[in-house]
Amino acid sequence: MRVLAKFGGTSLGNGDRVNRAADSVAAAVENGHEVAVVASAMGSTTDFLLDAIAFEADEADRAEIVSMGERTSVRMLKAALGARGINAVFLEPGHPDWPVITNARGEVDVEETQRRAKALADQLDGVVPVITGFLAQDHAGNTTTLGRGGSDTTAVMLGNYMGADEVVIVTDVEGVMTGDPSVVEGARNVGEITVDELRNLSFRGAEVIAPSALSYKSGNLSVRVVHYQHGDLLTGGTSIEGQFENLIDLREEPLACLTVAGRAIRNRPGINAVLSTALKEADINVDAVASGMDSLTYYVDASVAERAETILHECVVEDETLSSVTVEHDVAVIRVTGGELPNQPGVIQQIVNPLAENHINVHDLITSATSVAMFVDWADREEALRIIQSEFSD
Known part of the structure; x- marks a missing residue:
């Protein structure tokens, strides 16, 4: 099975969590699965970097600065996987195999991104690519970003374009809950939810998966949300079913x-x-x-x-x-x-x-x-x- 695992900032918030993430990826690889990884910036790094820009900076400089969070995460995960005997390589804008390309309007160049994603998928046998989430690159080679929730968008988009069987979003919630457990008693995990249901919840405040990411979900691509403490990429959490129909x-x-x-x-x-x-x-x-x-x-x-x-x-x-x-x-x-x-x-x-x-x-x-x-x-x-x-x- 081909799996794309996305680790959110909380799931990479410290060394122990990076180790837990690496263990889950290594276990999937050792069980014979092809795995690609998308990583967000560790913890609150992106917010820290944005707050630190207390001066007038153009968009190109801002993108380069905030990209440092994701660039650090992929290096950490690649090293942790290497320590477990996994052949991993980190990909960031500027790498020859970098897949996510944007056009002059800052939108994803679908045709070029699909071409690059397919080429990357052809290299998955025996290699785990660890890809920076949120970031993109324009045709001139400049670093760009995908906006709020961009790491989720990276994951589902590449999962689709790379022909993955499943995208697993690893985060700090136990999948989709019946209610906010910090507010209501007895909140429990929802085993399945449709993209339409989840998108309505997401646009009304539910912080499970970025609404922009769901647009890239196809009917034959499974998407699942699991808690980072679960430790298993292949089971548990909430399965997101279906695709958007126009x-x-x-x-x-x-x-x-x-x-x-x-x-x-x-x-x-x-x-x-x-x-x-x-x-x-x-x-x-x-x-x-x-x-x-x-x-x-x-x-x-x-x-x-x-x-x-x-x-x-x-x-x-x-x-x-x-x-x-x-x-x-x-x-x-x-x-x-x-x-x-x-x-x-x-x-x-x-x-x-x-x-x-x-x-x-x-x-x-x-x-x-x-x-x-x-x-x-x-x-x-x-x-x-x-x-x-x-x-x-x-």
Whole structure:
């Protein structure tokens, strides 16, 4: 099996942890696996170096300075592996076999990086390359960086391009947890999670794996997150399943839009639970929910709109916080889904402006880290779909 192991800064935070990392790599090699390693800067080295730049430095100088953390890590790991009889070589920008190349805009040159990564993969038999994470090199040979979370991006990208069977992210958390163990009791490890679920969590504060890295995960590439104390690269942790699918989808059946208004509804704890529970108990599925300063809106199947209105009206009558419920019929929803959406500045404008130019009114816009849902008149659905498809056809 071909494995790419990425060791985060915490997992290389001191000599004992470097030894633990080297032991896990050596064990995998001795069991007959091909292993490549991506290393982050040890501990908080990168933050220390950035804080130490108390002067005006251009981007080239900054990149060279902060690169010293990763450059030190790969030398430490290479030496530790050598002490265990493992034939290892460290790779950093400037090395003839360095794989990660960026273009003039600072973006990854996919074609050249793929070519170099494949050439590196062809050398894995009997050799463990230890590669600096986060860093890249432009076509002129200058050191560049991949931005925040760049070591994770390096790992998953090279795992993909090198034909790895699995990428193992070694970090200071026991995989993905059901909640923050420092806040909630009984938090436990999640054995599996999809890329869509994890990306939504990552963009909302979960520090497990950089969201940018997940864009490089293919369906046949396994990615796993393990704790550095686990000591085994091949078992445990959380497995990240699937890959991002770029999709523009028009819901085939119409929806009804039910809006409940109320005075300072946003300050009424549990009001959404009250209304949602009432719909649930009537076996009415909610397709989407939108909230305003003084309202909550529920999108349900048009076929159950009348029953849903009756149920929500009963809630309005019983709760003095609520004023009224109204229904809008024949609403369509178009969803744009894709792992790259968060990396596309102006993506909302790219959707809304063409619709406005064609006099199509957007009733609601609901976003997550990986999708945008537009609600329009049912009569406008086909034209809206055509416009959105043309915007994302490239």
